[in-house]
Structure formats: C-alpha cells, structure tokens
Amino acid sequence: MAKRANKALERIRLQVPLQEAExxxxxxxxxxxxxxxxxxxxxxxxxxxxxxxxVVVTDKRVIFGRLSLLGTPTTIDQFTYPEIRAILLKKGMxxxxxxxxxxxxxxxxxxxxxxxxxxxEGFLFDEQMGTFLQKxxx
Numbered sequence: 001m002a003k004r005a006n007k008a009l010e011r012i013r014l015q016v017p018l019q020e021a022e023x024x025x026x027x028x029x030x031x032x033x034x035x036x037x038x039x040x041x042x043x044x045x046x047x048x049x050x051x052x053x054x055v056v057v058t059d060k061r062v063i064f065g066r067l068s069l070l071g072t073p074t075t076i077d078q079f080t081y082p083e084i085r086a087i088l089l090k091k092g093m094x095x096x097x098x099x100x101x102x103x104x105x106x107x108x109x110x111x112x113x114x115x116x117x118x119x120x121e122g123f124l125f126d127e128q129m130g131t132f133l134q135k136x137x138x
Contacts, residue, residue, distance in 0.1 A: 008054045009122040011073050012065040018058060025057040026129045027122030030098060030110030053110060054122065057129060059136075062100075064108070081136045089130050096125050 009027050018024065032051045039046035054073065056063040061080045065073040079102065088099035094115055100108040112125035 004118065004120045006054075006120050006122045008065065008067055008071050008073055009056070012054055012056055012063060012076060015073065016056075016063055016076055016078060019060065022061075023059050025059060025132055026126070027054065027056045028112050028125040028129065029054050029123050030112040030125070032108075032110060053108075055110075055112075056122070057133065062133075084137050087133050087137050089134065096130065098125070 006027075006029075008029075030053050032053075034046050035049040036046070038049050048069070052067040052071075054065040054067055056065070061078050062084065063076065063078045066075040066077075068074050083103050084100060085103050086099075086101040088097075088101070090097040091114070095111040095113055098110045098112055100110070102108075113123065114125050114127075116124055
C-alpha cells in the first residue's frame with residue numbers, strides 16, 4: 001500500500017533543511033490533550049485547545065512543528081539531544097503517550113498514534129523511533 005503525502009511534513013522539511021552529515025530517522029504527528037479547565041467553561045469547544053505537532057527526528061536533533069487548525073506549520077522549534085533531559089514513553093491501546101522534558105524544566109506531553117486506517121508518511125509513531133529517541137537522550 002502506497003503512503004499518502006504529508007503536506008505539513010514537506011513544509012517543515014523545506015523550512016528547516018538537514019544540516020551537513022545529518023540523517024533523517026523518521027517523523028510522526030502528535031497532539032496535546034484537552035485543557036479540562038476550558039472544558040468546564042466552554043464545553044465541547046474546548047477541543048480547540050488541543051495543539052497538533054509534526055515532529056521530525058534526525059540523528060542530531062528533534063524538530064517540532066506546531067500546526068494550525070488547517071494543518072500548516074505556524075511555529076517551528078528544534079532541540080538537539082543534549083537540550084532534552086528525558087523522553088518518557090508509555091504505550092496505550094491506540095496511542096503512545098510521549099513526554100519530552102527539556103533542560104529548562106519545560107514539558108511537552110503528546111499523544112501519538114501507532115495504528116491507523118490509512119497510511120500517511122510521517123503520521124504514525126513506531127517502536128524503533130521510540131528506542132532511538134531514548135538511546136539518543138540517555
């Protein structure tokens with residue numbers, strides 16, 4: 001089965017090209033959870049408080065592209081592996097729960113799918129990428 005093209009991933013690749021002697025490992029899409037305080041205030045519209053990220057993993061750094069509601073990258077941040085203190089992984093039934101802990105004590109918690117009905121490049125998170133990320137940070 002051929003994978004569909006991921007336009008958000010292509011835009012991030014164009015805006016942040018790979019450096020010399022840097023190789024592409026993989027990419028996945030993740031999203032933050034709903035902010036429950038807003039849910040009690042505005043109800044189901046709190047689903048718009050979720051943020052989506054297209055994450056590109058190379059052998060030297062991790063690139064986070066925050067996506068708008070329409071799927072275009074709005075903010076792109078990149079962190080080398082020494083700037084990341086820990087990566088926490090927990091496999092659920094349909095998603096991986098990923099926790100990135102940075103050196104400035106900020107956290108980014110993402111849910112990333114590992115199963116889907118249709119294949120798309122840079123959409124699913126796989127176990128090889130998880131082991132690579134944990135070894136790179138350690």
